[in-house]
Amino acid sequence: MTENVEQHELRDRLDLIETMIAEGRRKCESWGWTFVLWGVAYYVAFFWADWTHFAYAWPVTVITAGLITMAGFWRRVDNAPNTTMGRAIAAVWIATGISMFVLFDALGFSGRLTDAQIFFAVAGAMLGTANAACSIMLKWKAEFGCSLVWWAAAVVASFGTANQATGAFLAAIFLCQIVFGTYMMILESRQRRQVASHA
Amino acid sequence: MPELPELNPVIHGKLRLALLSLLVGVEEAEFTWLRAKTGSTDGNLGAQLMKLEEAGYVAVEKKFVQRKPQTLYRITEQGREALTEYVQALKQLLGQAMEV
Numbered sequence: 001m002t003e004n005v006e007q008h009e010l011r012d013r014l015d016l017i018e019t020m021i022a023e024g025r026r027k028c029e030s031w032g033w034t035f036v037l038w039g040v041a042y043y044v045a046f047f048w049a050d051w052t053h054f055a056y057a058w059p060v061t062v063i064t065a066g067l068i069t070m071a072g073f074w075r076r077v078d079n080a081p082n083t084t085m086g087r088a089i090a091a092v093w094i095a096t097g098i099s100m101f102v103l104f105d106a107l108g109f110s111g112r113l114t115d116a117q118i119f120f121a122v123a124g125a126m127l128g129t130a131n132a133a134c135s136i137m138l139k140w141k142a143e144f145g146c147s148l149v150w151w152a153a154a155v156v157a158s159f160g161t162a163n164q165a166t167g168a169f170l171a172a173i174f175l176c177q178i179v180f181g182t183y184m185m186i187l188e189s190r191q192r193r194q195v196a197s198h199a
Numbered sequence: 200m201p202e203l204p205e206l207n208p209v210i211h212g213k214l215r216l217a218l219l220s221l222l223v224g225v226e227e228a229e230f231t232w233l234r235a236k237t238g239s240t241d242g243n244l245g246a247q248l249m250k251l252e253e254a255g256y257v258a259v260e261k262k263f264v265q266r267k268p269q270t271l272y273r274i275t276e277q278g279r280e281a282l283t284e285y286v287q288a289l290k291q292l293l294g295q296a297m298e299v
Binding site: 007010011013014016017018019020021022023024081082083084087 | 220223
């Protein structure tokens with residue numbers, strides 16, 4: 001009897017350790033809304049630039065989306081601690097975002113971004129890289145699927161016609177930003193409900 | 200018969216064990232976050248954290264953020280090792296109990 005009690009006590013301790021480690025590592029950040037926001041921003045910038053030929057359509061939209069993203073994270077900051085994983089994922093996206101902003105603005109303002117297909121191919125490859133890096137860190141197949149879609153769009157942009165390249169880019173935005181972002185938001189809200197029920 | 204491992208008494212307390220396990224998954228954590236996760240009272244939490252600090256298992260940093268005091272706790276290398284050893288000892292004890 002005493003042995004059983006002791007064994008139960010030891011198991012209890014082991015369960016406590018596992019639960020608390022999982023609780024500490026639980027993803028505190030919520031990223032789904034940023035995917036949807038940037039998906040919408042890409043569409044706005046794309047159609048704005050296409051219809052009005054306004055040279056600043058992309059920079060203005062990207063800066064606005066960047067400010068909304070920062071404001072969103074600022075508003076959500078609470079006393080939740082940083083995890084190494086959260087910092088690593090943020091680093092991938094911040095670095096990718098800055099690289100894309102600097103590269104495309106530099107090419108655009110220097111007048112060397114004359115072929116839209118090159119823009120689609122490079123943007124697709126960079127977004128594919130960021131998604132792949134995060135999916136490997138998170139061991140998340142769905143996000144790796146997104147990177148495959150972006151890389152496929154990059155290949156289509158390289159070999160296909162202008163219409164095919166545009167279609168592939170817009171489809172990749174829809175699938176990898178809007179659909180995937182919405183899916184993430186659903187998962188995150190489910191996770192928040194689970195946390196609330198355990199609290 | 201092999202000798203049974205002893206469980207580290209500093210870590211064995213449930214709240215201290217929960218605190219170390221929480222801290223092992225994050226870079227550093229605020230007092231309020233630890234209180235929310237453990238559901239402990241301020242007094243008890245402060246006392247248990249002080250024991251862990253005295254043992255060298257956690258490091259404390261106090262600072263002001265927007266004029267509000269903030270106390271941050273971080274697990275030390277010594278604390279990480281102690282938790283690893285504790286888990287190994289637990290598993291060993293449970294393993295031997297299963298064999299009996």
